[in-house]
Amino acid sequence: MGSGNVSLVEPPLTGPSRAASNDWRRSLSEATRDPKQLLSRLGLAALGTRLSAPEMQFPLLVPESFLKRMQPEDINDPLLRQVLPLAEEADDVSGFTIDALDEAQFRKAPGLLQKYAGRALLVLTGACAVHCRYCFRRHYPYSQEPKRLDDWEPAFTALEQDETIHEVLLSGGDPLMLTDERLTAVVRRLESIPHLRRLRWHTRLPIVLPDRVTFEWLDLLTSTRLTPIVVVHANHPRELVADCALALRQLTQSGVMTLNQAVLLRGVNDSVETLVGLSERLIDLGIKPYYLHQLDRVAGTSHFEVPEETGLSLMAELRQRLPGYAVPQYVREVPGEAFKVPLEFVVPPSGGSNPA
Numbered sequence: 001m002g003s004g005n006v007s008l009v010e011p012p013l014t015g016p017s018r019a020a021s022n023d024w025r026r027s028l029s030e031a032t033r034d035p036k037q038l039l040s041r042l043g044l045a046a047l048g049t050r051l052s053a054p055e056m057q058f059p060l061l062v063p064e065s066f067l068k069r070m071q072p073e074d075i076n077d078p079l080l081r082q083v084l085p086l087a088e089e090a091d092d093v094s095g096f097t098i099d100a101l102d103e104a105q106f107r108k109a110p111g112l113l114q115k116y117a118g119r120a121l122l123v124l125t126g127a128c129a130v131h132c133r134y135c136f137r138r139h140y141p142y143s144q145e146p147k148r149l150d151d152w153e154p155a156f157t158a159l160e161q162d163e164t165i166h167e168v169l170l171s172g173g174d175p176l177m178l179t180d181e182r183l184t185a186v187v188r189r190l191e192s193i194p195h196l197r198r199l200r201w202h203t204r205l206p207i208v209l210p211d212r213v214t215f216e217w218l219d220l221l222t223s224t225r226l227t228p229i230v231v232v233h234a235n236h237p238r239e240l241v242a243d244c245a246l247a248l249r250q251l252t253q254s255g256v257m258t259l260n261q262a263v264l265l266r267g268v269n270d271s272v273e274t275l276v277g278l279s280e281r282l283i284d285l286g287i288k289p290y291y292l293h294q295l296d297r298v299a300g301t302s303h304f305e306v307p308e309e310t311g312l313s314l315m316a317e318l319r320q321r322l323p324g325y326a327v328p329q330y331v332r333e334v335p336g337e338a339f340k341v342p343l344e345f346v347v348p349p350s351g352g353s354n355p356a
């Protein structure tokens with residue numbers, strides 16, 4: 001790893017000071033699962049009445065590292081809002097449905113989704129280390145997906161048979177919920193498919209459970225002929241501090257292209273200051289802001305929705321304030337479209353002047 005690339009801002013953690021590689025599983029087992037306990041940890045016990053009834057399908061889950069980054073005594077804390085089940089989740093709002101993205105039709109094999117040319121997505125697990133209340137996969141039928149490594153063979157075979165696919169996305173849930181041993185077996189199997197060239201990891205664990213950035217995983221990323229790309233998921237600059245910032249530095253200093261996707265969320269990051277702060281913090285850590293997603297209209301998430309017009313005016317201000325490379329693409333997923341649809345600069349068919 002790039003030990004010569006010393007940062008003046010925050011020294012990289014190296015060697016023995018780094019957590020032992022299996023500590024992340026203990027951190028996970030110690031995560032908070034009780035909403036009342038979460039609120040009392042933050043000095044907000046009196047506000048328990050605003051909580052939704054315990055929802056067995058998608059219970060509260062918050063790792064300690066993420067909890068520590070929340071501001072005590074602030075019910076509007078942007079990190080807390082992402083994980084706190086509020087009574088509004090029970091609202092039945094028209095247009096917000098269970099399979100908002102209609103993903104069933106894109107299933108090529110158990111656990112394999114393909115919506116777009118040249119790339120396909122493996123749903124490696126339904127598990128996550130945090131439960132984001134706005135999650136578009138909160139109703140996903142994970143129980144129907146493969147569990148044991150052998151069960152993946154139909155998906156690997158489907159990839160083998162389609163030479164137009166050059167990139168595999170590892171997703172979920174969160175692929176880093178699998179052990180490094182498991183992941184190694186998946187990577188070895190994928191690299192045996194000659195037409196695959198890139199392996200993209202979509203994971204929120206470096207943000208919410210930084211212990212998960214193990215040396216074993218970093219080695220795995222860089223020890224395969226498949227070019228690695230890591231897409232993390234942070235929504236607010238205050239997520240990118242402390243142990244999280246150190247883990248991200250380790251990742252970027254290992255030379256892996258690292259991108260961030262965020263979701264535009266009411267009460268979390270729907271202000272110019274927050275979005276500018278998020279982009280600047282990411283760039284300072286060597287991470288390129290990739291997508292800012294318009295919320296998918298999934299049942300139980302309507303209280304997070306920001307109107308598209310608001311999103312567009314926020315984007316206009318981001319462009320005034322940031323270098324071009326620090327501006328994410330504001331996109332919405334439209335079922336049936338061949339790509340995630342950019343919401344800015346939609347040129348009307350007759351519009352646009354012709355440069356001479």
Ligand SMILES: *Cc1c(COP(=O)(O)O)cnc(C)c1O
Binds near residue numbers: 115121
């Ligand atoms: C979002 C998504 C991708 C990735 O799209 P990019 O524009 O390449 O980032 C790929 N496959 C599926 C099924 C997706 O939902």
Ligand code: SF4
Binds near residue numbers: 127128174233
């Ligand atoms: S980490 Fe990602 S997949 Fe998991 S709950 Fe959050 S948004 Fe959903």
